Amino acid sequence: MGYDMGKPVKKVRFRVFRYDPEKDDRPHYSEYTLEAWKGMSVLDALNEIKAEQDPTLSWRQSCRMGVCGSCAMVINGKPALACQTQVLKLDTDVITIEPLKSFPVIKDLTPDLQNLFRHHTHVKPYIIRRNEEELTEENPTEEFLQSPEELEAFLQFSYCIKCGACVSACPVSQSDPEFYGPQALAQAFRYISDTRDEGEEIRYAIVDNPQGCWRCHFAQSCTFVCPKGVDPAMAIQYLKRDLVLMSVGMKKEKKRAQKAPLGAPTDRVPEKYVPPEFTIAKPE
Ligand code: FES
Numbered sequence: 001m002g003y004d005m006g007k008p009v010k011k012v013r014f015r016v017f018r019y020d021p022e023k024d025d026r027p028h029y030s031e032y033t034l035e036a037w038k039g040m041s042v043l044d045a046l047n048e049i050k051a052e053q054d055p056t057l058s059w060r061q062s063c064r065m066g067v068c069g070s071c072a073m074v075i076n077g078k079p080a081l082a083c084q085t086q087v088l089k090l091d092t093d094v095i096t097i098e099p100l101k102s103f104p105v106i107k108d109l110t111p112d113l114q115n116l117f118r119h120h121t122h123v124k125p126y127i128i129r130r131n132e133e134e135l136t137e138e139n140p141t142e143e144f145l146q147s148p149e150e151l152e153a154f155l156q157f158s159y160c161i162k163c164g165a166c167v168s169a170c171p172v173s174q175s176d177p178e179f180y181g182p183q184a185l186a187q188a189f190r191y192i193s194d195t196r197d198e199g200e201e202i203r204y205a206i207v208d209n210p211q212g213c214w215r216c217h218f219a220q221s222c223t224f225v226c227p228k229g230v231d232p233a234m235a236i237q238y239l240k241r242d243l244v245l246m247s248v249g250m251k252k253e254k255k256r257a258q259k260a261p262l263g264a265p266t267d268r269v270p271e272k273y274v275p276p277e278f279t280i281a282k283p284e
Pocket of ligand 1: 061062063064065066067068069070071072081082083084
């Protein structure tokens with residue numbers, strides 16, 4: 001199988017972390033040299049190595065377009081998506097590829113992400129409504145209305161693709177697997193900020209914990225590495241702020257999304273609609 005996608009630009013050496021816990025006493029690095037072409041991603045390079053040099057190499061991938069989050073790995077010391085990292089833009093002759101930190105290794109570049117999803121599910125990452133009947137209604141007659149400002153309050157946090165890069169970069173998560181971590185805490189804040197959600201008391205009680213938001217030292221490395229422009233460090237500080245305000249009785253009551261009959265015309269969208277400046281990943 002050929003991966004000749006363009007004119008070779010230069011030779012690049014790849015130092016790839018190898019470890020099979022069932023066979024190896026300790027990790028080691030394998031080296032492979034490739035002709036890098038314009039547009040070649042680190043994921044392309046791994047596929048080329050596997051197809052033409054070493055079929056035993058393992059990692060996880062799916063969408064190849066920065067959506068599924070499965071190809072996150074540490075590239076030259078920084079957690080990133082392999083499919084979104086251009087080999088030539090790294091501007092180096094040697095690229096070191098390692099598995100995400102903070103997680104056990106299943107094999108080579110494949111981390112065991114069970115802890116990520118354990119913490120993620122612990123914060124109840126879904127809309128909670130008090131009225132159970134509303135959730136099970138077969139033919140709903142009403143819908144929620146949210147203003148652009150209400151959407152903006154949580155939108156950037158909803159871009160999380162659960163790749164684990166933020167947890168890999170977090171110095172606290174690296175030393176304490178019981179810390180809920182930036183991914184889960186940002187998702188707690190994402191749902192708390194959503195005016196459709198009524199589960200904020202449940203989630204504040206979950207994150208108000210020595211392993212919750214108070215364990216964050218505000219290193220901000222989570223925010224620096226997020227490939228989708230999410231700012232978990234800010235979300236965690238907002239959680240701390242809310243808890244402090246609640247403890248002194250100064251937290252304002254949460255605004256609730258209005259409901260309207262399904263499909264009813266609404267006057268909430270102004271004639272001249274100016275979308276708010278959402279926080280999104282900036283192009284390089
Ligand atoms: Fe899906 Fe890279 S393969 S994000």
